[in-house]
Amino acid sequence: MTEHSHDHTEPPSDLVLKVKALESLLVEKGLVDPAALDALIDTYENKVGPRNGAEVVARAWSDPEYRVWLLEDATAAIASMGFVGRQGEHMTAVENTAQVHNLVVCTLCSCYPWTVLGLPPVWYKSAPYRSRAVSDPRGVLAEFGTELADSVEVQVWDSTSEMRYMVVPERPAGTGGWPIDELIPLVSRNAMIGVEKARTPGSSVDP
């Protein structure tokens, strides 16, 4: 066997074959249009993602009136920026402060604010996160490297209804006067779920 023996020759798994067979069956039965499937995938791979939420947060950091609107009527405040639709029909924004840290979970399935964050990461949908976010949130935060002072109250939001939650992280120190475009890269997806804080200046990672 050469070191290239597995290149391009791995037989597809039973699961891959099964999914292909199901799609061809559904196409044959006239139940799905493959071009529509491509468009659905393209939407969530390329168009709708956490950049939307980062724009909302950066604006809330920069515009006190918008911040108040977002916290009082997140559905309308977010819709005003054009982020509307599936899995964002009813939005609530919860704000982290020096006293309160918010964490979002869905213990029963994988409810997540698609319009502002896109589709959820694997860990958000996983049993370890879903089981412990409501029973040991500080332990969960520690697994993400997030340490909070003892005086901070953790508030967990279990998404059991069609209300969708996003966290407005604390604005990092040292960003006073920064324009919105420079604040956006500091707002990570994980910060808007509440498992991390916003990135600090100088530590920014390309999203």
Next chain:
Amino acid sequence: MNGGHDLGGMHGLGPIAPEAEKDEPVFHGTWEKRVFAMTMATGFLRTWNLDESRHARERQHPADYMRNSYYENWLRGLETLLVEKGLVTAEELERGAADPSAGASAVVPLQAGDVETTLLKGGPTDMEIDQHPRFHPGDKVRVVNINPTGHTRLPRYARGKQGVVRNHCGAHVFPDRRALGSREGEHLYRVCFSATELWGEKLNSDFKVHIDLWEPYLAAE
């Protein structure tokens, strides 16, 4: 139902081990993309609703639900609904080909050109109902102890617990009945629970858990 999906408070499930945010793709493999898109596209046929879809995944054997990856559970749920709703037969699913004697489908599939507007439209669940809300912010409530065998959005860890109503969220479609195909509204509340109330006294630190609960899940305290 008390299924494998109702995970709040379960132990022994291991570390979260998150993939780094900057490295994680939206999908892990083409098959996940196709399962996601097929589930979405067939959902827009309106043959079933979101709670029927959730319930189809929850009804699996708990060992299967927990062993499967996320999109495997979507696949199992989709197969269940396709057969139960008569869109395909179990034999067609098994064979992976349409029964030539079956007539043409009467439904019109989601078209590529309609994807954007369909997604933007979404599916709001708020409703106007005649009844006034029974509870108000600040009210103490106790979650009823029910163990329905059908679909519910009342997690096990909240049952029998006392909390405080933080907000009234208006009336929303009641999932326990929507999973049976009916669209009825009930008042929805955001209820705040202390960690001590949910998990007992032996905790490292206190925290709060907010759970969205419909009026039939709550009793006055």
